[in-house]
Amino acid sequence: MSMIQVSHLTFHYEDGSENIFEDVSFELDTSWKLGLTGRNGKGKTTLFKILSGKQKGKGTVISPVDYLYFPFQIQDATQLTLFVIEDLLGEVASWQLERELNLLEVDSEVLYRPFDTLSQGEQTKVLLASLFIRDDTFVLIDEPTNHLDLKGRELVSAYLKKKKGFILVSHDRAFLDGCIDHIMSLNKTSIDIQKGNYSSWEDNMSRRMQDEKSQQQRLKTEIKKMEKAKRQTADWSDQVEKSKIGAADKGYVGHMAAKMMKRSKSLEKRQQKHIDEKKTLLRDLEEQEDLKIHLLPLRRSYVLRMTGVTAGYEAPLFEPLSFEMQPHDRIALVGGNGCGKSTLLHLLTKDQTHLFSGKIEIPSDLVISSIAQDPSFLKGPMTAYAEGEGLDISLFLAILAKLGLTKEHFERPMESMSPGQQKKILIAASLAKPAHLYIYDEPLNYLDIISRAQLEKVILTYQPTMLFVEHDAVFLEKVATRRIEMHPFG
Numbered sequence: 001m002s003m004i005q006v007s008h009l010t011f012h013y014e015d016g017s018e019n020i021f022e023d024v025s026f027e028l029d030t031s032w033k034l035g036l037t038g039r040n041g042k043g044k045t046t047l048f049k050i051l052s053g054k055q056k057g058k059g060t061v062i063s064p065v066d067y068l069y070f071p072f073q074i075q076d077a078t079q080l081t082l083f084v085i086e087d088l089l090g091e092v093a094s095w096q097l098e099r100e101l102n103l104l105e106v107d108s109e110v111l112y113r114p115f116d117t118l119s120q121g122e123q124t125k126v127l128l129a130s131l132f133i134r135d136d137t138f139v140l141i142d143e144p145t146n147h148l149d150l151k152g153r154e155l156v157s158a159y160l161k162k163k164k165g166f167i168l169v170s171h172d173r174a175f176l177d178g179c180i181d182h183i184m185s186l187n188k189t190s191i192d193i194q195k196g197n198y199s200s201w202e203d204n205m206s207r208r209m210q211d212e213k214s215q216q217q218r219l220k221t222e223i224k225k226m227e228k229a230k231r232q233t234a235d236w237s238d239q240v241e242k243s244k245i246g247a248a249d250k251g252y253v254g255h256m257a258a259k260m261m262k263r264s265k266s267l268e269k270r271q272q273k274h275i276d277e278k279k280t281l282l283r284d285l286e287e288q289e290d291l292k293i294h295l296l297p298l299r300r301s302y303v304l305r306m307t308g309v310t311a312g313y314e315a316p317l318f319e320p321l322s323f324e325m326q327p328h329d330r331i332a333l334v335g336g337n338g339c340g341k342s343t344l345l346h347l348l349t350k351d352q353t354h355l356f357s358g359k360i361e362i363p364s365d366l367v368i369s370s371i372a373q374d375p376s377f378l379k380g381p382m383t384a385y386a387e388g389e390g391l392d393i394s395l396f397l398a399i400l401a402k403l404g405l406t407k408e409h410f411e412r413p414m415e416s417m418s419p420g421q422q423k424k425i426l427i428a429a430s431l432a433k434p435a436h437l438y439i440y441d442e443p444l445n446y447l448d449i450i451s452r453a454q455l456e457k458v459i460l461t462y463q464p465t466m467l468f469v470e471h472d473a474v475f476l477e478k479v480a481t482r483r484i485e486m487h488p489f490g
Helices: 044-051 080-087 095-101 110-114 120-131 150-161 171-176 199-245 250-278 339-348 380-386 393-402 419-432 449-462 473-479
Strands: 003-011 020-029 033-037 058-062 066-070 139-142 164-167 182-186 191-195 304-311 321-327 330-335 354-361 367-370 437-441 465-469 482-485
Touching: 020 182, 020 191, 033 044, 033 199, 044 139, 044 164, 066 380, 080 110, 095 120, 095 191, 110 120, 120 150, 150 171, 150 473, 150 482, 171 199, 171 473, 182 393, 191 199, 191 250, 199 354, 304 339, 321 367, 330 339, 330 473, 339 354, 339 367, 339 437, 339 465, 367 419, 380 393, 380 419, 393 419, 419 449, 437 449
Parallel strands: 033 164, 033 182, 066 139, 139 164, 330 465, 330 482, 367 437, 437 465
Antiparallel strands: 003 020, 003 058, 182 191, 304 321, 304 354
């Protein structure tokens, strides 16, 4: 057993922003299967860079291991996949790669194909497999599920469960539960490490929150009582002080006034102590503020009809599809990577250029609000983006604040933000836009767990009509009223 030791770590970027880490210390066993969670922008990727020596902060990091980081930076994706891996890791035995790929149910022939011809899911699995060829490294895995369908996530989770010696950043709750034995949470002011999976951590955090809220309420009640007693004591002291004029026994009255003043000061000190104590409560707990969604009333019996629809680019991607959406339906499109789920959504939100056959019926006055899978197109100030989308800027920024963005973020260009923060901008824009139908393409990609729970709650509360693609098993189970399976064409 060897330990990674971090002592008194403080780190901030040179743009004048607040510290990401401030005097934090912890130890990690290099045999752990560690899940890393925290709100978007709390420093998960930064911590990876600090551990691996790519980023420097104040404090000490003692590490007995070398690191491998996922995702890799691919220099030449046109090479054979085997050569891409050798560029990253040095010469490797092909049988080792084949062994790992077999565990991920990937045909070893992908090693002898150009890397850029592999699907995104295949690329992810190949690179994950290469991480565990060597026994002398500690693996840092950052968001491996973004391009994996449900089956792919289950396979990778089962694969990682058989491994050890890694830190995994993921916001997919079912995925984390399937493969980790410890969890590290990046809180507002501290770092917390617990044994167990995500669900056990969530239960512990929920109990802690309730306990601290109860304690906070007791302190508030005590403070109110002390404030009342303090006022009464001060009033009595003032009255006694006034009564000293013309009193028969000024010495006695003066003594009593001094005694009550002393008592008032003592109460004031106790009150301040309790206030200081209260300030330490809930400092690390993330509140899930409720969101709102602005629905337009639906006065039709149907929202969308598809009859024998198939689409693609050079050829159809999926078998003909027929279904009807009614108000308050929340339909999840499910199927493997590459079967055309995103293409189908593009038919509804962009144009129907790639419609091969079939009929799509949408009421002409239907207002659609959508979320794109990839938020990287966002550029410039977010207020300019909101104006371009015709949004109420105050409402838009208020939603973003509930999703964990601060005033500091509002002033930054969107391209400088993390993918998770960019995804929150798309979500806030969608929630702020009144609409009849909501079309979401993997809205949870890059999104932290707290924000996922917020999105789930607002959907279940307001019950919008939705057509969406998502591979998060927990979200699907909670949100979808119906699932439509899509099958590859042919």
